[in-house]
Amino acid sequence: MGSWEKRRTLLLVNLASIVDTADESLLPAVYKEVGAALHATPVGLGSLTLARSAVQALCYPLAAYMASRYNRVFVITLGAFLWGTATFLVAVSRTFLEVAISRGLNGIGLALAAPAIQALVADSTNDRNRGLAFGWLQFTGLLGSIIGRFIALLLAPTTFLGIDGWRIAFVVVAVVSMIVGMLVWSYAVDPHFSSEPVSKEEDVVYKSVLNEVKDFLKETKSIIQIPSFQIFIAQGVPGTFAGAAFSFLPMWFELIGFSHKYTAFLLTLLSIAYAIGGVFAGVMGDFLAQRLPNAGRVILSQISSGSKIPIAGVLLLGLPYDASSGAIYAVVIFFMGLITSWEDAATNNPIFAEIVPVKSRTSIYALDRSFETVLASFAPPIVGLLAEKTYDYKLGDGIRNDDPKINQENAASLAKALYTAVAIPMALCCSIYSFLYCTYPRDRERAKMDSLIASEIQNIEMESSELVTNYSQLRQFDPEYLDEDFESDVTVGERPLVPE
CATH class of the missing domain: 1.10.287 (Helix Hairpins)
Incomplete structure (x- = not known):
């Protein structure tokens, strides 16, 4: 694959990442409106995210199988069309059950695309610039979150020809998803699949489906047995759980009294800070990997994950629940996003590419997402249960009550539930990262040796x-x-x- 094709492919997969995360961010941004339309409580709204996340987690092994054995450009395109169709179905759904089923179908498309996108980025870089590439992937993904939330929050309070604005937002993202899918199919290139036709029929090796499945299961078993991968899963489950809990932030901001526009501003500011932090972390990860090859990347992740505990405490428990304090919220939000967004770009994604052979990269990204998402998908409903059952969240008509005093009390209840779902998991995440100091150097050298042996055998x-x-x-x-x-x-x- 030439340099122009490589740059064009990276551009298109980053574009697909934008639409992917825009789609994921739609529903949490309009929890209030969807709750009012469907008469759903916080637990019910969290269950909608659970439905999508659970199906997504279950489909990651399928994504790994397809992306490691078929053209990943096709896999990304298929994923885009599937999640776009499901998003359109959410827009036209009229009952809670219909929305839940549509969100579940949405998870299939999102599961197919994400690992293939990450693997294409890993295959197009090397150890010296891989962190930066994943930093930009995080940047574009968070740009998608900004766009998705902005569209949803901008259209949520409006109607057009009697159609609720939040439904129009889902239709817009569905159409854009399909357009991006067609662009990826038309112009992106998978380096594992040559565009040149096979000249001799005997050069093509055919395998039965049974043999393909056996090979995939064998590859999966070998990845799961890697000690560093086990540690990443052990820290990733609580880490992703804490991140999923923050899906209630838009609803919490509105309970405090912030307008739709200011809520959109705060969430946009958070995403911008995350994006800047991701690029910075990628650069710093590459820098430290050259000077502290066995520890540099891990140190950055422990700083990032550990700092989330006090910063989230200040945001959720330390600030007054008053809309007049909006400037203070903006400062804390930006600082939190800047410091707590380093793990993926600096550590997780680059190291995944180093501890397995090249052919297994798609599988390891898919398996990581699968294991982490299974438990993390329960975060939103658990936060809802904590708010309602433990911290005395008062249910009313929809999410926001007309009584400002009750809204403040509900904001305090939800804040306590959110901090419980963030502080404990992040403390576990930061601690578990420490084991990588022992396992990562050995696993990296073993993967290099395996790749060298495989290359010699192939020669x-x-x-x-x-x-x-x-x-x-x-x-x-x-x-x-x-x-x-x-x-x-x-x-x-x-x-x-x-x-x-």
Whole structure:
């Protein structure tokens, strides 16, 4: 794949990442309006996110199988069309059950695309710039969150021809998703799939579906047995759980008394800070990886995950629940996004590419998302249960009550539930990262050795194949030219390279 094709592909997969995260951010941004339309409580709204996340987690193994054995450009395109269709179905749904089913279908498309996008980025970079590339991927993904939330919050309080604005937002993102899918299919290139046609029918190796599944299960087992991967899963589950809990932030801001526009501003500011922090973390991760190859990336993640506990405490518990304090909220939100967004770009995604062979990269990204998302998908309903059952959240008509005093009390209840769902998981996440200091160096060297052995075996097989081909061509030209002594020399071990 040429340099222009590589740049074009990276541009398009980043564009797909924008639409992917825009789609994910739609529903949490309009929890208030959807809750009022469907008469859903915080637990019910959290269950809608659970439906999408649970299906998404269950489909990641399918995504790994498809993306590691088929053209990843096709996989991303298929994912975009699936999540776009499901998002459109949410827009036209009239009952809670219909929305739940549509969100579940949405998870299938999102699951297919994400690992393929990450693997294409990893394959297009090296150890010296991989962190920066993933930093930009995080940047564009968070840009998608900004766009999705902005569209949703901008249209939520409006109506058009009697249609609720939040429904129009879902239709807009659905259409854009399909357009991006067509662009990816038309112009992106998977380096594992040559655009040149196969010249000889015998050069194509066909495998049965059963053998393909066996190979995939074997590959999955080998990845799961990697100690560093096990540690990443162990820290990623509580880390992702804490991140998923923040899906209630838009609703919490509105309970405090912020307008739709200021809520959109705060969430946009948070996403911008996350994006800047991701790029910074990618650069710093690459820098420290050269100077502290066994510890640099891990140190950054522990700083980032550990700092989330006090900063979230200040945001959720330390500030007054008053809309007049909006400037203070903006400062804290920006600082939190800037410092607590380093893990993926600086550590997780670059290290995943180092501890497995190149052919297994798509699988490891998919498996990581699968394991982490299973438990993290329960975060929104758990936050809702904590708010309602433990911290005395008062239910009313929809999400926001007309009584400002009750809204403040509900904001306090939801804040306590959010902090409980953030502080404990992040403390676990920061602690578990420490084990990587022992396992990461060994796993990185083992992966390098495995790749070297595989490369040597492939070179030997190619040389043997060329020798056989040359011998066959010579025999066709002059059968008496080659004697038995030559044939006996063309062997590897006791197996003749030339069939008798």
